[in-house]
Structures are given as structure tokens and as C-alpha cells.
Amino acid sequence: MSTYKILSKEVLSDHSGARIIKLTLNAPEISFKARPGQFVVVMPTEKGERVPLTIVETDTKAESITIIFQEAGLSTKILGALGPGDNLYALVGPLGHATEIKNYGRVILVAGGVGIAEIYPVAKGMKEAGNDITVIIGAKSKELLILEDELKTAADKIYTVTDDGSCGRKGFTTDVLEELFKKEKYDLVYSVGPIPMMEKVAGLSRAFSIRCIVSLNALMVDATGMCGCCRVTVGAQVKFSCVDGPEFEADKIDWDELKKRNCMYLDKEKHICKLKLNQ
């Protein structure tokens, strides 16, 4: 039967104990089907969680896909401990709706942290569709800034920002976004990153009347629309991120609800990490 073999592994960042890791996986069917904006669910082991991760790259020749994640909880740490030749217990996808790639005109993409990996396929797709691409990427420090070179190939303009000023400008992505909004005209904003950042991007876009799409990282279980764990309120409607998203119009999202729901298992996560990793 199908094996979900890891073909290669690269540590993109090894800083302050939260490594960012890139895995290339053997996934013939998914490599042909996946479109920008879609994700896979990965089960690292039989006893593991079902972890949703954005598909960052596909290679139909090598029949592989690439995922990038930061070692945050137990599941991503288990995943990060695997290497070339190892098999995942389960891999399913591509899931979720693909990004609507078309010529919008001028598109600006804003990403923070590991969200940078998630805007890369969208930036590439939007560029190929003839858009003028501006990218703003931000991280805590230089060491955590990933895919800058790759994004340069897809972007007409790129701005880098770090919290501590160790690379590019000191500050936040939204500082740059606000300045650009004041002097430039954009037709679409696309953003992935920490919830407070996306919320700020959404607020700025609303203030400047620019359409803004965000890709949400709600908690999921089956990720095929069967459980409602990932439900988010968009306008007056309750949507499931896994099958109705993961992208939504940013303007109407109930950010407060999403923030709180994403913290539901923090205690359990701390407990299991302490138990399984500090032995």
C-alpha cells in the first residue's frame, strides 16, 4: 500500500529551541492535485494527532510535496525528529479550497513567522497570473526569517522586517503595510501569520478599503468537514475552516473567538510536552 516516505529534510532555522523544518514527502497523487492555498493532514505516528500543514511546494516530476513547520508542540517535534527514509503514519490531501489565482492587478502579501512559507506558493501563483507582487515578511529575528531568497524570485518588491532589527527594518510587518497603503494602490491583500498580525492586516485593509484574504490556522481533527472543531464565525455565518476555507475574507472574521478557540488545549499541550520530551 501507499507509503508516505520522507525524501529529504532541511532545518531552515535552528534558533531558540523552536526549529523551522522543511520536509519533502513522497506524494505522487497529491503532487499532481495540489494548488496554492491547499493543505495536507499529517499523522506522524499511529498514536499521533492529525496535523494540518500547508503544501508549500509541489514537484510533479519527483512526485513530491514540501511542508514547512515550526517545532511548537509535541506533534511537530515528533515530526521534526523524523528524517529521510522515515515513513509518516498517514498523509491525506490536498484539502481545503485552493486560492483563487487570477490577475487582480497589484497584490500585496503579508506574512509573519512560519506563515512566510504559506504565502510562498500563493505569491508564485499570483506572479504567474500576471500580478505585480509586493511581499512583506517578518519574524522575531534574522535567524527565524525563512524563504527570503525564494520569495524574491516571485516578488517585484520585498520588504523584510524583524522585531529586533537584526535583519531588514526593525518593527512589524503591519508598520510597513500601513506606510505602503498610504502611498501605493493595491487591489488585493493576502496574509498568513499569527492571529494578532492577521487581525491588524485585516483592520488596515478595511481602513483603506482594500479586499483582504487570510488563511486561518484553526484547530482541526478530521479536516474533512465532519467535526466542526475548526468552526469560525465569518459575518453572521459559522464556517468550517477545513472545507469552507482555509481562506476567508478577512473583513468579517470574529478574531476574538478564533484566538480563544485556538487556546483550548494549551494546558494539555504543556502537560504532554513536559511528559514526553523532558524525560
Added chain:
Amino acid sequence: MRREPVKAGELAADIRTQSFDEVVAGYSESQALLEAGRCLQCKNPTCIQGCPVNIDIKEFIFQVTRKDYRGAYFTIRKTNNFPSICGRVCPAEYQCRKACVLNKSKLAYASHDAINIHFLERFVGDYGRRNNLKVPEEKDADFSKIKAAVVGSGPAGLCCAGELARKGIKVVIFESLQAYGGVLRYGIPDFRLPDEVLDYEINCLKELGVEFRNNVVVGKSILLDELFQQGFNKVFLGLGAGVPSFLGIKGENLCNIYSANEFLTRINLMSAYKFPEYHTPVNIGEHVLVIGGGNTAMDAARSALRLQKMSGIKPDVSIIYRRTETEMPARRLEIEHAREEGIEFKFLIQPKEFYSDEKGLVRGLNALSCKLGEPDSSGRKKPVAQEGSDFILPCDLAIIAVGLQANRVLSSVTPELKTDKYKDIIVDPGRMETSIRNVFAGGDIVGGEGTVIEAMGMAKKASRAMLQI
């Protein structure tokens, strides 16, 4: 003198709620013989019409009285592929037992006097399982041209695959999750249907040559067209009703409010009750409310109570239902078991709004009292909420179990596949063929939420039509 019905052995309530072990032990041989001996062997048996797949109940019970358990097994297997499963989960009191002449109840469900047909079926099914009895294959060279794809490995899919494989047809089952069984795996808890019973049936299909492919979401990983391009010429869709309904009230997305599907999937499919050995978490509270009156509500409530006990929390789980006990659609045995285990039933209550603390954790339910009014379209008396009757039920975890809708993943990308207003797939009822030629459907994706045995009945009908080349 007419004898009293024979009760099946059960684990005591205080013992069984400390684990997810099976509650009903089933009949011993002597118990089965006693119960079978109560059957009147009616000249015109009404029970058979009460069964959705018309099992020859009179005959199999007669065979049990003759200790011909093998014969009884094959009698059931003529129309029911999974007697061990149905004997455990069939709502018999609404079906065959309601039609039994010994039933004295005028209600929607049978009184305890009716023959315990389900326990006898389970006894016979388990006999067949323990002795590995196999229905003979009926291979036919004519069928070698058929290559069938079965989408979904729930009751309908498993049944259809088995029927086709017995005829020598090459069958591949596609399942979106990592484990097979559909709702029998992620929905029904181990204390009602242990994994070993389900695994046995799946293994039998594997032995028959059925190929199982997990982690494939048809409609996402592969489209319907592509199945035909890959060489399949018949497709069966057993997609199920996997989408949870919510109440649509304020505060429903607060933290620690689950759909029953999510709560049960975490526990059953992902083994969250064994956290941290298994890595998927599930939360539990001190005051749990379960909204709904069906089997899923009972399963969720009883699972929650077990989690409380296993976490050292004093059990406090309540079922909140808009009508009264009589109208509850759950199996009577589940209601009885839930009550024995300490689940509290609160009737004639309509949820109005959940409220929370500043962290967004649910803290209580604002509810209204109801009175029963005129019967509605379901034939049950309609609950009418009383204005101004607001009261508060404290809760720190709530589970919404108010029904399920059609799985729309495939239909949303397959416009040729005709669906009704509920997004259920429309089929020709005689052949179970959909609006797309050579694509058949059955189970909950046709006509909405039903029972395992109804799903199986549809799958069998479809499998017969799929044999026509």
C-alpha cells in the same frame, strides 16, 4: 405459562463507567435457548416485516431452539451481512421487536415483553464470528469485467464491497480517514461496539480480496471522473451523513462546546481517552450538558461520564432534550444504560444561549422551559418554548448532538451528481443508481440519517444493480 424475557448479561454500572469496555455481555447459550423458546413461531410472523432487510426471524429463532446455530447464522446472512454489528446497534424495539405479537406497547417502541430478537441475532452473529463461518462465494466469470470502487468504509460501503467481492468482482474501498469503518469507528463508542467486532468484518472482506485504501478523500484526493479513468466501471457512494448540525444559538462557538461528532471522533478514532499515550487531547468538565435525544447524544453523554470518572471528577452529565422521554429517538436500552450510569435527564428544555467567562470558556446555558404542543411533521408532539421561562443551567462543557447532514465534499465538486434540498444524493429507489450512470449510492447519504441495517439494505440493493453489465 408464558416466561419472562431473558435479560442479557451486563457489566455493573459502577464498574463499566471506569473504562470503555463493552457493557452488554450478550446471551450465553442457555440464555439464548430460553429466550428463543419464548418465540411463538407465529403462522404469519409480523416481525419479519418489521425488519428493514426482512431477516427470516422466525426461521433463525427456530434454528436456535434446535441448537442449529450454524444454520441460524446463514439464515440471517441471507439478508444481513453483519449480524454481530446489527445485534449490537440495531434499534430493534422500533423495528422487528415492535412488530412482534408479544409487544404490548402502543408507543413508537416495543415493550419489554417482545422477543429480544437483537440479543438472539447477536448471539448467532458472535457464534458465526467465533467459528469463522463464511458465506460461500458465488464467483461468476461474467463478472470479471466489473471493477468496482466503493467510496466510504462505513456500514453501506462495507456491505456493498462484501456483496460484490463474493461474486468475484475486484473491489477497492476508498476511505478518507486513517481507519476503516466510518461511523462504526469514529462514532459508536467501544462500550457499544468493540473494535474487535468491526475489525473481524473488515478482515473478512480483506480475505475475500477487497482492497482497502485509506487517507483518500474522493472529491479532493481524486475526483469521480478519475475513478473511471483509472479503470473502475462501477462506483458505489457510501459517503454518510458526517456533517454535524449545530443549534444556531448565541455562544455556541465558545471554548469547550463540541459537536458530538468531534467529541466522539477524538475519543473513538483518535483514542483521546488514552491521552497522553495517544496525542490527541479532549477536554472534560465538571458539569457537562449534552443537547439532544438520539443515540449519538447517549453515546456522547456516556463517554463524557466515563472521562469524568477516569479523570477523578465526580460524575455530572445531563441530557437536555426539548421533548420528553417518550419522544426520544434513542434506543431504549441506551436510555436505560445511561440512566443506570448516572446520566441525568432534563426534559422539556430549549437551549437559548451559552455564556462564558472572560477567557471564552463556556460557563452556562440560558434555557427556556417547553410544553408539548400539536404533533409536527415527524409525528411527534412539537415542543413549544415558554416565553419568559428563562433559567440557567451551569456547565463547563457542552456537547451538541442534534443531528447530522449529508457529507458534501464530493457533491460540491460533482455538479452532475443530483442532490435534494438536504444535499442528500438522489437515486432511483429500485436500483440505487444516481443521476450519473454506473454510480450508485446508499446509506445515510441517501435519505438522511438512518440505521446501520437500513444502510446495509440499500447497499445490498445497489450491489445487485451493479452486477448488471
